[in-house]
Amino acid sequence: MAQRMKINKFFSHRLHAPLYHHLWSWGAYDDHSDRVFLRVGEQSIVEDTDGDRWLVVHDPNWRDSNGRKERFRHLDLIRQGVAAFAVIVQFDDSGHITRFDDETLFVLGDIVEEDGLTYAKVIGERPVEEIAEYKSDIPSMGPDLEKVTFPTDVPQTVKQALVDARQGQGKFRRDVLRQWDYECAVTGVAEMAVIRASHIKPWRESSDEERLDPLNGLPLVATLDALFDVGLISFSRDGKLIQSPRLNADDSKTLGLHQSQLRTRPPKRMREYLAYHRRIHQFSE
Secondary structure: OEOOOOHHHHHHHHOOOOOOOOOOOOEEEEOOOOEEEEEEEHHHEEEOOOOOEEEEEEOOOOOOOHHHHHHHHHHHHHHOOOEEEEEEEEEOOOOOEEEEOOOEEEEEEEEEEEOOEEEEEEEEEEEHHHHHOOOOOOOOOHHHHHOOOOOOOOOHHHHHHHHHHHOOOHHHHHHHHHHOOOOOOOOOOOOHHHEEEEEOOOHHHOOHHHHHOHHHEEEEEHHHHHHHHOOOEEEOOOOEEEEOOOOOHHHHHHHOOOOOEOOOOOOHHHHHHHHHHHHHOOOOO
16 A cells, blocks of 8 residues: 555556546546546445355445546446446545555456445456556557647647547547546437537647647537537537538438537537638538
8 A cells, every 4th residue: 555646646647547536436447448447435345145255336335526527437338338446545534545556456347236335346467667668559649649749849648638638539539528427419318429529610720839729629429529520510509419411311300410509518629610610611600
């Protein structure tokens, strides 16, 4: 168990998965490597009659906070097959973390529910250094990025952030999703596997600052994202979905586009990006 580094820094500096909120987050999701890291109390480790170890990852009697909703999202990701690990911590009587294991992570498997509790099976242990050195396979940068020559003074972290943003991944995707409570901006669907985080003002026409700006992005289910990307739909300054005359009326009805709109009114900077999108796709103002 370690006491040298605060757990917030451990998540951000060692695991490369910053906690969304340093006070109430119960874990973190790194969408660049597609991994979940849960913070779990040492007292939550249990063993069944077969000698298998399990972690209690949710108990309805735990103190209610924003961390509970976040934990549900993380558990859903694990159920979808996202790799998951647990950081084992010790709490004092007041619920404050006193120590945590900075050398070994539990590898998690199946999520099961029993008697009102949610458990994650422990399928192994891995050294933190092995997990921290994980390198995900970066997809092909694509034609837009292949044409870009980064200045030599641009930090590697910025270059990687731009690559991720072009692909709708990394910090850009995470920041876009956060603005919409990790749900589709129109439908409210929360299934991460079908949500795309795409730029409103096209990446190729944006400055580096605009490419990384989460207000220049919308999380949309794949069908809406495809329609938005090719200019068959856009959104008014108030967030109402507007359709291109090129979109067949029958297709529009089948897709359920009638009276659709963004779930919240776009902020000022997003309205400017949306105005650009309407202009290049020739929507009437």
